[in-house]
Amino acid sequence: DKRLLAGTDQGISDIDLQGTRPVIRTFSSDQGLQDNIARVVKATGAAGKYWVGAQQGGLSVYDSRNHTCYRLKINDNWQWGQVNDILPVSPRKAWVATDDGYLLEIRMISGDSATVSSYACSDKKINTMLLDKSGNIWCATSKGISLVTAEFLNYFSLATPFSLSE
Numbered sequence: 001d002k003r004l005l006a007g008t009d010q011g012i013s014d015i016d017l018q019g020t021r022p023v024i025r026t027f028s029s030d031q032g033l034q035d036n037i038a039r040v041v042k043a044t045g046a047a048g049k050y051w052v053g054a055q056q057g058g059l060s061v062y063d064s065r066n067h068t069c070y071r072l073k074i075n076d077n078w079q080w081g082q083v084n085d086i087l088p089v090s091p092r093k094a095w096v097a098t099d100d101g102y103l104l105e106i107r108m109i110s111g112d113s114a115t116v117s118s119y120a121c122s123d124k125k126i127n128t129m130l131l132d133k134s135g136n137i138w139c140a141t142s143k144g145i146s147l148v149t150a151e152f153l154n155y156f157s158l159a160t161p162f163s164l165s166e
Helices: 150-155
Strands: 003-008 011-016 023-027 037-042 049-054 059-063 068-071 085-090 094-100 102-110 111-121 124-133 137-141 145-149
Touching: 011 037, 011 059, 037 085, 049 085, 094 124
Parallel strands: 085 124
Antiparallel strands: 003 011, 011 023, 037 049, 049 059, 059 068, 085 094, 094 102, 102 111, 124 137, 137 145
């Protein structure tokens, strides 16, 4: 699949490079994105599907095989700020880092619906995440590198206003 996806201030551009001439399709909020400013685009792990993180609107899913976008319906309205990074773990699960200092666990439950578990990191902003072989999440933050262990999140789920701080 020779494809390039680019997040822009006007949505996402899907550039298909398989033919002799590139075919460009653009998707914005009019076509199903939560927000026109696409900050992050990451493959979900399912064939042709991508998470799209927005500046204000939260998450959408783009299906490159059907050329469709849909807004992700979550258990609450999006309240966690701009999406800085998405860390896909499986086709139905991802971690999302936000500008307001949240680490979010997103689990797809059906079609276009998902649940969100939020973990507040109120003293720092997470910019980028990496998953190691042990299931730990390494976070590049506004205050340095932080390690979030899988065991910590499994056994100590903290709801807002509590935080994961050092």
